[in-house]
Amino acid sequence: MxxxxxxxxxxxxxxxxxxxxxxxxxxxxxxxxxxxxxxxIVREVVEEIGVPASSLSIPTFSGISRRNLNLRPTAFFFIKCSLDSKEVQQFYSSAQDGYESTQLYAVPMVEVENMASRMPSCHRGGFALYKLMVDNRKIT
Structure with missing residues (x-):
């Protein structure tokens, strides 16, 4: 036809x-x-943080959150890195797309929980999804 x-x-x-x-x-x-x-997703982490792909786990989809303001959805994924924070900082200093951010912080979970109330709504949702994943899978 x-x-x-x-x-x-x-x-x-x-x-x-x-x-x-x-x-x-x-x-x-x-x-x-x-x-x-x-x-x-792995390429983005490699380009923006500078860590080698071999140090990253396969991304795990954790869920979707949306902004309260414009209802735009955001997908969240969890990736585990086998490097310690000092090694990550060293790679970050020479990351290909490191210019897309001004600084990288290693923050204890307690501090992230304290900062959550100041996060944009979709990021608070992403953090809540992460917490659910940690609680259900005991990811550290």
Whole structure:
């Protein structure tokens, strides 16, 4: 079948011969998109903090929070780093995109909890998601 613009709409015209093939193709695309999303998160951390990718765990999706002001959603992921804070600071000093921030702090959890009330609403939500994950999985 060809529409008014001359585009084909018959799957067999491009080699799709069964619904199973369409399902397998969709699953393959979903896997590739998911992997690219996780890889891009790791790339961002590597570029902005400077730590090697080999020191990072696979990102774990922790949830979505939204701003109260404009309702914009933000996805949050957890990544564990095998380096200590001094090593991270050393890498940060020469990070490729370190200019995107002014300083990196290692802050005890108690201080983060105290700062939470001054965070933007979506970040408070992200912190709450992290706390739920820690409480449920005992992540340290």
């Amino acid at each position: 060809v529409d008014s613009m001359g585009l084909f709409h018959e799957p067999q015209e491009i080699g799709i011969t069964s619904d199973q093939y369409v399902k397998e193709l969709a699953e393959s695309i979903n896997i590739k998109v998911s992997q690219e999303m996780l890889d891009s």
